[in-house]
Amino acid sequence: MFNPRSIAVIGASRDPRKAGYIVFRNLVENSKRLLGYKVYPINPYAKRILGVKAYPSITKIEEDVDLAVVVVPAERVPLVLEECGEKHVKVAIILSAGFSEVGNIELEEEVKHIGTKFGIRILGPNCLGVFDSYSGVDTIFLPYFKVLPDGRRLSSLPRPKRGSISLISQSGAVGVAVLDYMASEGIGISKFISYGNKVDIDETDILEYLLYDDSTRVIMMYIENIERGRRFIEVAREVSKRKPIVVLKAGRTPSGARAVLSHTAAVAGIDKIYEAAFKMCGILRVYTLEDLMDSSKALAYQPPAKGNNIAILTDGGGAGVMASDEAETLGLKLARLDEKTRQEFRKLKSSGAIVDFAITENPIDLTGSATTEMYEICLQLLLEDPNVDGVILIVLHHVPLIVDIENLVHRCSKLIKEYGKPTTVGTIGGSEMAILLRRMFNEKCIPAYTSPERACRALAQLVKYGLYLKRFS
Amino acid sequence: MFNPRSIAVIGASRDPRKAGYIVFRNLVENSKRLLGYKVYPINPYAKRILGVKAYPSITKIEEDVDLAVVVVPAERVPLVLEECGEKHVKVAIILSAGFSEVGNIELEEEVKHIGTKFGIRILGPNCLGVFDSYSGVDTIFLPYFKVLPDGRRLSSLPRPKRGSISLISQSGAVGVAVLDYMASEGIGISKFISYGNKVDIDETDILEYLLYDDSTRVIMMYIENIERGRRFIEVAREVSKRKPIVVLKAGRTPSGARAVLSHTAAVAGIDKIYEAAFKMCGILRVYTLEDLMDSSKALAYQPPAKGNNIAILTDGGGAGVMASDEAETLGLKLARLDEKTRQEFRKLKSSGAIVDFAITENPIDLTGSATTEMYEICLQLLLEDPNVDGVILIVLHHVPLIVDIENLVHRCSKLIKEYGKPTTVGTIGGSEMAILLRRMFNEKCIPAYTSPERACRALAQLVKYGLYLKRFS
Structure with missing residues (x-):
């Protein structure tokens, strides 16, 4: 179904508005692009479709056909399916509608029966079929x-x-x-x-x-x-x-x-x-x-989390509160930071690496004075902390000193990959900066969302899955 | 605070990176654009800022000052506030940070005391102040x-x-x-x-x-x-x-x-x-x-709803199911359509105005065969139905016959305004069509969202508020 050597489109059409055209064209184009399967148009009224020789019936094709894509009116489906059977087709994707979903139960039973009789595996009917980004098989009409x-x-x-x-x-x-x-x-x-x-x-x-x-x-x-x-x-x-x-x-x-x-x-x-x-x-x-x-x-x-103790790092206190509320609602715990981490935070404050009014209890709030350097150094501390299983990284780009967001994303995502602890990113806004920020994080495979709560819910799934996997380890 | 005749920016700066510059510049520009208030920069070290004559102290301004925007370091706030008092300023917006939020409670008490002493109303400190889109007052630094x-x-x-x-x-x-x-x-x-x-x-x-x-x-x-x-x-x-x-x-x-x-x-x-x-x-x-x-x-x-009976109109059955689930979860009821409406739906089917396999029980599903005309005629029936208090209109633009979305939006929003029944729109996707569809609905004041559930939650608020108002009618 996903990696056929040859596909017949039964009901391929020359009319660009028709499903039989769209499916056939997509398959032909993807096949050329990917040097993949062969595609045969089946249409009793056409000699060629998009330059490809058409056949009146699948039985007239000399070579083997692995997959049949059926786009003919419902009442003609049994007939063409019988022909697929004669041709020893392995799989048929029936896109045609007009079966049990409109009360036409008998017709559907007939289709089922033909499939069983010839040993054809059937996907559908009344479906969009498949899209495979690797092989290029695309039957979405x-x-x-x-x-x-x-x-x-x-x-x-x-x-x-x-x-x-x-x-x-x-x-x-x-x-x-x-x-x-x-x-x-x-x-x-x-x-x-x-x-x-x-x-x-x-x-x-x-x-x-x-x-x-x-x-x-x-x-x-x-x-x-x-x-x-x-x-x-x-x-x-x-x-x-x-x-x-x-x-x-x-x-x-x-x-x-x-x-x-x-x-x-x-x-x-x-x-x-x-x-x-x-x-x-x-x-x-x-x-x-x-x-x-x-x-x-x-x-x-992101990888699944090893436990449900999470840390939140933000440059806006309110966003940190919202994430905390959502975290608790979802059964996550705000990690109690390790003594070593606390010590390090104290050092950062006294050395001036982070502002002394930053909040270094979880959720960590760098405040509106946040810089890329502060994000980097604090994120590292959290990822290193043995009590922290995952991080919600909230970046509100509006604060004055967050300008070079490319650098911010680069440094943070490097750390996240290095430590392998699941991290999701919460942002807010639809400005060009907000959109670029999310896109850059996403491109680095750090999933970014449009609110603190969405980032939190996403992390909660990584925790849930991680805890499930733990049962088997 | 929102409609002052004159504003003094205490701490106005010539340095474009500083809050005192951003605030002053925004106020000056908005004032010019809107022919509004007068703005005075207060800065003891500058003669002019952005071409405007600067004053060393608010007390040196001859004219009255209605509003003072304070952007000086925290420790200087009491002094300048005293001067505001002498000048009989009515309101001071103190943007400066460094008060109780960093443990500086005494300083904050002092500020409070000065305000009381002189009868100055104070917004802040440690705030972004106000933005008024009408008067142009904007203190967001x-x-x-x-x-x-x-x-x-x-x-x-x-x-x-x-x-x-x-x-x-x-x-x-x-x-x-x-x-x-x-x-x-x-x-x-x-x-x-x-x-x-x-x-x-x-x-x-x-x-x-x-x-x-x-x-x-x-x-x-x-x-x-x-x-x-x-x-x-x-x-x-x-x-x-x-x-x-x-x-x-x-x-x-x-x-x-x-x-x-x-x-x-x-x-x-x-x-x-x-x-x-x-x-x-x-x-x-x-x-x-x-x-x-x-x-x-x-x-x-949208107006508040008169009751909690809603109708869902969709061109994708699955999206209708999701909206139904969310509706029930939120305490909304899927309206039982009026007998007259049912009759009309039957007529539409037999006349071929809508496809005969469309589902005309609530949620109404026009299926992938939906057209603008079908949406229009069915939406009208639902808005007319006395049993329906509000509508969730789901438009998945991917179906073949929904192409002229401008016309669709125009016709649907005209009806919605005509009947005055609250309606929200659910769409899915981020393609250009999806984005344009939402934008066009939003521009017509029909609120459009990126999922059926979000549209449903929004309508639920219109219902909740409508039911609250009913108590007083």
Whole structure:
């Protein structure tokens, strides 16, 4: 599915507005760029599409076909799937909609039956399929750009760069929206899988696949229900020991569950059972889209924490208070600094390396007099302190002496990497300085957020995952 | 304080790196631009500053001075304040730090005493003072721009445009960070007040002032403690009936309270008492910086709701589920649509105006086939429904037929204004389309957010405030 040698796009189209065109074009372009798989357009009415010879049926292709991407109207799916069977295709991604999600249950059963008969593994139907940043397989039939009536060409669904997060989404729309966010934030992806009505391949199969996928280090899931609960738990348990799984399970309230029933015709289930199951297998559950994205970024960029004692370093007292409140709410503890650290802080004050009215109890407040040097020296003390398991670094760039933020980011991130203690960054604001500051930290894999609380929640996930891993060490 | 005819900047400086320069320059420039107040630089060593005649002491100015802005070192503050007293200055904003916040309690007492003796109202010390977007009074001594070592000139603390939100902040750093955010988001401000150590003017005085300030319609507060609790409640009660107050009370946990003690030497107090007091006087309490900003934007842009029955309109089922979950968690109800509305939806389906697989139970899901026309017609039905008190409008722009977003925003916001029912917008993503979509909605005063849950939380505040107001109607 992710590394086919050859792909047939059944329903490839010459009309740029059609899904069959977008998918075929993306595959052809990525294939050229990456010197990858071969792509065959299947269309009984076209001789060539984008210069590539078209076939009236997949059965007319002489070479083997590993993967079929199906974009024909729902009622034609059984026929083309039969042909895939004759052709011994291994996997079919059925993008077409119009099955159980609109009440067409019989048609879906037929598709399922054909898959079983020929041993074709099926992803979908009613899905967006997959995006693999490494192999270039991209079946998302939504355009990168849109052109407004006034002629402006705006990015609409940029694909994220290569990275270590994989995203499994029961909702295609939520999935691509997260891709949009990741691309814009510069967060890399490994694989995206939208599995729609899951007649065959489901969340558990995908999770199991990702366990062995070396380019995936963090797994992000949006799900509305889980079909094979017992097996899911078994698999998730194994995965969690090696890679964190962050799950947004929607339909957690009665209102949400009713909405799930309308949306995917799935039974959202009793939330307490999900909660318990997730806990059992080390899944990091989040409750909002923002937390899903924030947590995954932190887990992709930073190591898990060894304990829940954290330190906060700030140049604004109020931001330190907010982070402290959030930390305690999340079950984190403000580390009691080691005697040696306290001594060092006293020395820094008496030598004038930090201002004498700086607060050197955790949260450490450098005040509006903060400089890059003060940040560096204090961050080092905190990272060195054996009582500190992780750090929330708050940088409000507005203070007078924080100007050369590139240097600040360089020095701080060097230390953070050196000590290997998880650190997240909290900033506030949308000015050019604020945006650049966050981008520079993110580029150094120090996850930066737009509020002290978000930085705190992200660190809390690194703590939670670290504590889970401890059970097995 | 906000509309002085004349201002003396005591400690005005010629050195561009100094607070005394930044404040003086901002005041002079704003005064020219707005044809406002007169500004006098006070500096015994300078003849002229920025071309304006300097005075060695405020007492040497012949004309009356309404407001003194004090930026001299802490130990010189008593002396210059005495001179302000002789000059019959009404208000002094003391920006200087180095008082009780660093243990210098005696000096602070002296300042307080001088103020009382001469009847000078004092804001501060250890504060950023005020910013008034209407009169142009701006004592924030932090620069608009910063210049990086490579020569790039980046916005660092842009001032927000004129608007209807006023911000009271016990923390200067948090205050300016919020200003940065507001400016970048295009959210307007009326007045910003940072009151620091509050030797005289405190949060209650400011709140009372804002009650009668016509340009303030929403009040946003960051506080760590309240001094005169009883009076605060009396005032807040009166204010809440006319303008919503959104409060982030930091130091709500033991860790946070300890941090408050270090930060402002204030006692954060028992949080349950604050919680009860806020509830009693209709204050909308928030727990994170993001909610503070999101709620204030919603309250500034949209009317309060008449009840807690909301409708959700989306083009992505998953986003609708997430919003439903969040709504129920916040105590909102998914409105049961009126029979007439249901009938209309059925008609829309049979006429083909909306696709027949659209979900017309609340949350309404137009699916990936959504068009601007479908959004318009369905939004109108929901706004018209007597069972619906407010709407969460979720627009995921990635779907194929949502292209002309300007038209979409225009049509939807026209309807929302026409019906006067509070509506918030949820989007996802950071692509150019996503950013433009949010900006256009925000410009039409339809508050737009980066996730379904944030849009939901914002609407919940409009509901909460609306229900509070109902008590008095």
